[in-house]
Amino acid sequence: MATLSFYDFNGSDMRALKQYNTGDEAVDNALDRIHSLTLSGPDDWNIPGQEFDDWLVEMIRAMERLPERHPVRSCSYRLYTAGSHWRWEPSRTAEFYEKFTTELYPLLDSVEINPPTIDRKPDPVLQKWRDRITQAEDLTSRLHLCIEIANSDHSPWMLKDAARKAATVLRTYEKRNRLNDREYRLIESAFYSVQINLK
Numbered sequence: 001m002a003t004l005s006f007y008d009f010n011g012s013d014m015r016a017l018k019q020y021n022t023g024d025e026a027v028d029n030a031l032d033r034i035h036s037l038t039l040s041g042p043d044d045w046n047i048p049g050q051e052f053d054d055w056l057v058e059m060i061r062a063m064e065r066l067p068e069r070h071p072v073r074s075c076s077y078r079l080y081t082a083g084s085h086w087r088w089e090p091s092r093t094a095e096f097y098e099k100f101t102t103e104l105y106p107l108l109d110s111v112e113i114n115p116p117t118i119d120r121k122p123d124p125v126l127q128k129w130r131d132r133i134t135q136a137e138d139l140t141s142r143l144h145l146c147i148e149i150a151n152s153d154h155s156p157w158m159l160k161d162a163a164r165k166a167a168t169v170l171r172t173y174e175k176r177n178r179l180n181d182r183e184y185r186l187i188e189s190a191f192y193s194v195q196i197n198l199k
Contacts, residue, residue: 015039015105021114026123029156030065034072035108036157037062042098049088052096056085061153071110075103125154130198142191143170149194159197166190 015038020031037059047055056079063076078100085093114120122130129149136142149155149163169190173183 014041014044018108018113020111021116021118021120022111023114023118023120025120025126026154027066027070028120029123029126029154030062031072031108031111033062033065033157034059034104038101038104038108042094042101045094045097046090047093048090049085049093052085052088052093065153072104072107075100075107078103123154125152126198133195133198139170139174139187143167143174146170146191146194149198156197159194162190162193162197166194 015035017039018032018035020028020035022028022031037055060076060079063073063079066073078096085096088096129145132145136145146163146167150160150167152160155163169186173179173187176183179187
């Protein structure tokens with residue numbers, strides 16, 4: 001799966017980063033992901049169809065996490081009508097991206113953002129992980145939790161990345177009977193990164 005680092009942006013027309021707070025954590029995480037996937041202006045977009053496929057999959061996943069009647073989801077139909085996009089030249093993907101973001105940007109900009117002091121409804125999936133992570137004391141249970149988080153569409157990007165890296169570290173030492181101090185600290189540090197990103 002490609003990440004944003006695959007995309008050739010020259011940075012001349014980047015939208016500002018934004019963190020959404022609508023009162024619903026699940027909606028906020030979906031909007032955050034959609035926003036991060038469309039930071040580049042159309043003039044900076046330069047990816048061929050095969051890499052565009054990865055972007056398209058990520059965008060569809062984020063859109064489908066929004067409530068069915070959410071205004072931002074109203075432009076998602078474009079994502080399902082891209083056609084044989086894996087054969088597209090960068091100019092075709094740029095044309096698609098421009099049409100999509102022309103419709104999307106006003107919808108994102110119209111989302112009302114609450115002050116950070118306003119409480120929000122927790123994402124039930126993330127809340128389940130928060131409850132479980134405090135009980136995960138042995139290496140195996142930690143590994144299974146990290147794998148679950150890394151593979152879930154509900155995971156915000158930074159949490160997913162931290163869980164993926166932690167799972168790689170934990171898997172390395174899963175069957176070891178004894179760990180030295182350096183290995184123990186490495187495991188604790190990797191798992192702590194997941195805990196921090198889950199808060």
